[in-house]
Amino acid sequence: MKKEIEFTINGERRKLIVKPNELLLNVIREDLGLTGTKYGCGTGECGACTVLVDGEPVVSCLTLAVAADKKTITTIEGIGTSENPYPLQLAFVETGAVQCGFCTPGMILSAKALLDKNPNPTENEIKQAIAGNLCRCTGYVKIIEAIKLAAERMRGRKR
Amino acid sequence: MRKFKVVGKSVPKVDALALAQGKPLFTDDIELRGMLHAKILWSPHAHARIKNIDTSKAEALPGVHAVLCYKNVPRVIHTTAGQGWPEPSPYDIVMFDNKVRYVGDRVAAVAAETEEIAERALELIKVEYEPLPAVFDPERAMDKGAPVIHDEPDCKYIIPVFYDPKHNHCAHIDLEVGDFEQGIKEADFVVECKFKTHHEQHCSLEPHTCICYFDPAGRLIIRTSNQVPFHVRRIVAQCLQVPERMIRVIKPRIGGGFGGKQEVLIEEVCAMLAMLTKRPVRLAYTREEEFVSARVRHPMVMWAKTGVKKDGTITAIQLKVLSNAGAYGAHAMTVMNNTCAKALPLFRCKNIKWVADAVYTNLLPGGAYRGYGVTQAAFPMGVMMDEMAEAIGMDPVDFWKLNTIKEGETSPIFKALSETGRGVEMIVESCSLPECIDKGAEVFGWREKRERYKKQSKGPIKHGIGMCCLVQGGTVPLIDMASAYAKMNDDGSFNLLIGATDLGTGADTVLSQIFAETLDIPVEDVIVYPSDTDLTPFDKGAYASGTTYLSGMAVLRTAEKIREQILGVAADILGEPKEGLRIENKGVVSGKSGKRVEFSQIIKRALYGKDQFQIGATASEFSRLPPQSFAAHFAEVAVDTETGQVKVLSYVAAVDCGTAVNPKLAEGQAEGAILNGISYALTEEFIFDDRGRVLNPSFTDYKIFSAPDIPKITTILVPSYEPTGPYGAKTVGEVNINGPLPAISNAIYNAVGIRLYETPFTPERVLNALKEKRKSKIKQR
Ligand code: FES
Ligand code: FES
Numbered sequence: 051m052k053k054e055i056e057f058t059i060n061g062e063r064r065k066l067i068v069k070p071n072e073l074l075l076n077v078i079r080e081d082l083g084l085t086g087t088k089y090g091c092g093t094g095e096c097g098a099c100t101v102l103v104d105g106e107p108v109v110s111c112l113t114l115a116v117a118a119d120k121k122t123i124t125t126i127e128g129i130g131t132s133e134n135p136y137p138l139q140l141a142f143v144e145t146g147a148v149q150c151g152f153c154t155p156g157m158i159l160s161a162k163a164l165l166d167k168n169p170n171p172t173e174n175e176i177k178q179a180i181a182g183n184l185c186r187c188t189g190y191v192k193i194i195e196a197i198k199l200a201a202e203r204m205r206g207r208k209r
Numbered sequence: 210m211r212k213f214k215v216v217g218k219s220v221p222k223v224d225a226l227a228l229a230q231g232k233p234l235f236t237d238d239i240e241l242r243g244m245l246h247a248k249i250l251w252s253p254h255a256h257a258r259i260k261n262i263d264t265s266k267a268e269a270l271p272g273v274h275a276v277l278c279y280k281n282v283p284r285v286i287h288t289t290a291g292q293g294w295p296e297p298s299p300y301d302i303v304m305f306d307n308k309v310r311y312v313g314d315r316v317a318a319v320a321a322e323t324e325e326i327a328e329r330a331l332e333l334i335k336v337e338y339e340p341l342p343a344v345f346d347p348e349r350a351m352d353k354g355a356p357v358i359h360d361e362p363d364c365k366y367i368i369p370v371f372y373d374p375k376h377n378h379c380a381h382i383d384l385e386v387g388d389f390e391q392g393i394k395e396a397d398f399v400v401e402c403k404f405k406t407h408h409e410q411h412c413s414l415e416p417h418t419c420i421c422y423f424d425p426a427g428r429l430i431i432r433t434s435n436q437v438p439f440h441v442r443r444i445v446a447q448c449l450q451v452p453e454r455m456i457r458v459i460k461p462r463i464g465g466g467f468g469g470k471q472e473v474l475i476e477e478v479c480a481m482l483a484m485l486t487k488r489p490v491r492l493a494y495t496r497e498e499e500f501v502s503a504r505v506r507h508p509m510v511m512w513a514k515t516g517v518k519k520d521g522t523i524t525a526i527q528l529k530v531l532s533n534a535g536a537y538g539a540h541a542m543t544v545m546n547n548t549c550a551k552a553l554p555l556f557r558c559k560n561i562k563w564v565a566d567a568v569y570t571n572l573l574p575g576g577a578y579r580g581y582g583v584t585q586a587a588f589p590m591g592v593m594m595d596e597m598a599e600a601i602g603m604d605p606v607d608f609w610k611l612n613t614i615k616e617g618e619t620s621p622i623f624k625a626l627s628e629t630g631r632g633v634e635m636i637v638e639s640c641s642l643p644e645c646i647d648k649g650a651e652v653f654g655w656r657e658k659r660e661r662y663k664k665q666s667k668g669p670i671k672h673g674i675g676m677c678c679l680v681q682g683g684t685v686p687l688i689d690m691a692s693a694y695a696k697m698n699d700d701g702s703f704n705l706l707i708g709a710t711d712l713g714t715g716a717d718t719v720l721s722q723i724f725a726e727t728l729d730i731p732v733e734d735v736i737v738y739p740s741d742t743d744l745t746p747f748d749k750g751a752y753a754s755g756t757t758y759l760s761g762m763a764v765l766r767t768a769e770k771i772r773e774q775i776l777g778v779a780a781d782i783l784g785e786p787k788e789g790l791r792i793e794n795k796g797v798v799s800g801k802s803g804k805r806v807e808f809s810q811i812i813k814r815a816l817y818g819k820d821q822f823q824i825g826a827t828a829s830e831f832s833r834l835p836p837q838s839f840a841a842h843f844a845e846v847a848v849d850t851e852t853g854q855v856k857v858l859s860y861v862a863a864v865d866c867g868t869a870v871n872p873k874l875a876e877g878q879a880e881g882a883i884l885n886g887i888s889y890a891l892t893e894e895f896i897f898d899d900r901g902r903v904l905n906p907s908f909t910d911y912k913i914f915s916a917p918d919i920p921k922i923t924t925i926l927v928p929s930y931e932p933t934g935p936y937g938a939k940t941v942g943e944v945n946i947n948g949p950l951p952a953i954s955n956a957i958y959n960a961v962g963i964r965l966y967e968t969p970f971t972p973e974r975v976l977n978a979l980k981e982k983r984k985s986k987i988k989q990r
Contacts, residue, residue: 084231085233085235085237085238086231086232087231088235088414088415089237089416090414090415090416090496091496091907091908092496093496093907095907096496096908098414126229126230126231127231130230135226135229135230138229139229139230140226140229142229143221143222143225143226145873146222146225146873146876148222148224148225148228148229149222149713149714149715149877150228150413150414150415150462150465150712150713151225151228151234151462151713152235152413152414152415152464152465154228154231155231158229174917176916177916177917177919178916178917180915181915181916181917183915183916184412184414184908184915185414186411186412186413186467186881186885186913187713188877188880189881189883189884189885189919189922190884190915190916190919191876191877191919192876192877192880194916
């Protein structure tokens with residue numbers, strides 16, 4: 051029994067027919083071809099599949115596609131443009147927060163959700179916001195630095 | 210020291226922005242028309258013979274295109290270790306065998322239209338097992354009557370080394386330099402302890418992933434997340450019994466490797482399925498499969514005995530090593546050898562004895578893991594140093610400084626042994642370790658904290674500090690080779706094609722910087738294309754801390770050859786002798802006449818003008834004298850004596866990687882390695898049941914550190930200049946993962962007076978040791 055759902059993803063309205071048990075991750079990667087969202091565990095433990103649903107970070111590997119019906123979804127492809135990357139993306143590049151880059155999309159989206167609500171987070175708040183996003187490469191040091199830098203810039207204090 | 214324009218600058222990683230934008234860069238980010246999905250059936254038994262497999266029902270399932278098992282796949286004995294040929298690992302594995310040797314061993318594989326169908330097909334495969342007794346304890350593996358894990362007649366090494374599979378004896382080497390017993394006699398104090406280290410999974414965020422398909426010319430393309438594309442090509446050709454020219458291996462961006470992808474783990478199965486079905490096939494591990502059927506860091510049992518004089522001279526070192534290779538011997542001997550070859554040259558001692566064995570057991574096979582044996586040996590050696598310092602009443606900082614190798618010195622170990630066996634005589638050409646120790650101690654506040662923690666507070670939380678020094682040799686001498694090819698384009702930009710494999714480390718960036726420095730161009734003018742066996746020249750791959758150093762030298766030599774060609778054309782244009790010309794900022798300048806000609810003019814002349822030719826060159830380099838990278842690590846811990854919880858509060862690493870070609874990337878390498886090491890020391894642990902099953906194959910139960918867990922980590926780069934490396938560079942990938950075990954163990958001792966000889970340092974172990982300590986105190990009274 052397939053179901054029709056409709057959502058807005060990266061500013062675009064999409065109608066899709068999905069199986070009731072289809073995962074949002076698979077719909078995003080396979081049906082919509084947005085491969086910036088990653089599979090790292092499939093069990094909600096690594097955060098590589100993080101997307102924003104109505105502004106909240108969710109692990110798309112544990113979210114049913116039907117649960118996204120009528121919602122607004124943002125994936126990594128939906129923030130910034132090629133010519134004009136999102137401040138977090140630039141800050142990650144500049145601080146050396148990207149090593150293999152596999153955790154990066156999820157990490158940036160979790161950070162975006164934080165900064166959207168709290169433009170001036172403490173280091174602890176940053177750490178908590180990305181607690182569900184594992185990174186094996188960086189030791190998180192430069193990731194935290196990147197989020198701080200982006201926050202500062204987005205608050206307009208630093209260019 | 211020379212001044213550089215591009216080297217030594219933290220230019221942004223060349224692929225970082227695309228990665229941060231989520232561009233389709235990884236193996237799994239493509240979808241091919243008609244692609245099938247593969248799944249593997251794993252053994253539920255630790256040791257069993259397969260009496261029969263019935264795959265007929267699975268084959269009959271609609272949507273299933275192929276089922277592989279030992280019955281329909283040629284038996285080609287090989288090694289999965291991604292090493293140079295002839296591989297220094299035993300040939301003890303076949304694609305599918307009629308025997309399984311650990312829970313998670315491969316039994317059969319299916320390719321089907323969807324993953325779901327493939328999974329259903331697995332359930333339809335009927336396997337008749339005859340369970341055999343298993344052995345899990347490495348100290349029991351060579352006992353009389355222990356089950357023989359490799360009883361197949363065709364297992365062997367293809368190099369002349371010791372091998373006795375009938376007794377589960379996978380490797381053995383011993384050596385002695387000087388006279389160990391004499392050294393013990395000369396000592397005022399002798400320390401002797403037994404140590405144990407545990408299994409560790411790499412946990413690269415991207416699981417092993419491979420996609421195989423045929424191009425229109427009928428050649429097999431293997432797109433894979435792998436650190437050693439050229440070895441993949443060779444080993445898959447071997448397994449499939451096809452010529453290597455039939456195969457092209459492409460490495461996209463890799464989502465972390467850490468050694469876990471220095472292995473041909475899935476490529477040959479995926480390729481075989483593609484060959485049989487004539488369809489593209491995708492094979493990707495789940496996270497659970499990463500834990501139960503990939504590779505791990507070899508756990509080791511080690512016995513150390515050392516002698517020291519009152520004046521601080523170390524008179525004797527003995528290290529006995531028993532490495533648990535698990536079910537297959539990939540990397541077993543070489544990892545074992547590194548517990549001596551790459552770990553012991555750190556110590557100034559004339560009398561060293563080392564005895565090492567690797568044994569088969571019915572557990573997960575060991576493999577390559579960042580640190581590669583040095584991590585294991587650094588633990589006992591780092592703790593023994595602390596014990597010796599204490600025995601003679603010397604501060605560890607002073608004791609380490611006194612007893613570690615210096616610039617211009619040699620170690621008898623260099624000549625006696627290398628990773629693969631034969632060593633090379635050499636001296637340490639560059640070493641800033643003494644400065645690392647000083648700077649690290651200062652930034653960390655060693656002396657002040659040492660004093661402060663002499664008086665502990667009344668409460669349950671006690672504080673302590675510990676340190677250690679580390680070495681890691683880069684590359685395997687006389688074996689490893691790297692190469693590069695570059696050509697100049699119309700606009701004066703360059704394509705740089707490198708065999709080297711960037712697995713997230715930043716190698717593409719660092720190598721571009723070395724190239725740009727040599728030709729005095731900005732990094733933006735270098736278009737780097739890595740690791741494609743059809744297009745790029747050979748490189749051994751990303752391992753043994755070799756990329757910056759060795760691939761860097763290959764790139765440097767390539768650029769130098771190109772420089773000569775450019776100068777030649779410029780000389781022709783300017784009508785001046787080549788000798789008086791030099792390269793400067795994308796052009797060539799004459800020292801004599803002051804005339805200048807731009808790269809863009811030079812290449813136009815070469816391509817279109819006169820005596821046309823392609824400005825381009827290839828060069829390679831092999832390892833002659835492996836450089837040594839050093840580090841001094843300092844850890845500060847809080848130990849809760851009520852719960853046994855150990856928390857690392859701060860961690861300082863002072864690192865000598867020669868010239869840091871890109872300081873930010875070098876720091877990133879250090880930070881990642883340190884945190885990996887800390888989480889290995891404290892929380893990461895495989896739990897096996899009595900039948901050899903992994904009970905915690907998930908990130909929830911196998912705990913790696915996340916952001917809230919991290920201590921304050923400070924990395925200090927302390928440059929030295931390595932004359933054999935590109936612009937003085939050495940390597941930085943591995944050395945820093947070796948520090949946390951000994952540094953934290955020493956810090957715990959400093960805090961609460963217990964020595965932990967077994968890893969990880971879990972609350973339970975800490976509490977037990979505290980209990981023991983209390984008991985022994987009561988006895989003493
Ligand atoms: S893939 Fe969803 S949390 Fe890991
Ligand atoms: S950069 Fe590799 S996992 Fe985070």
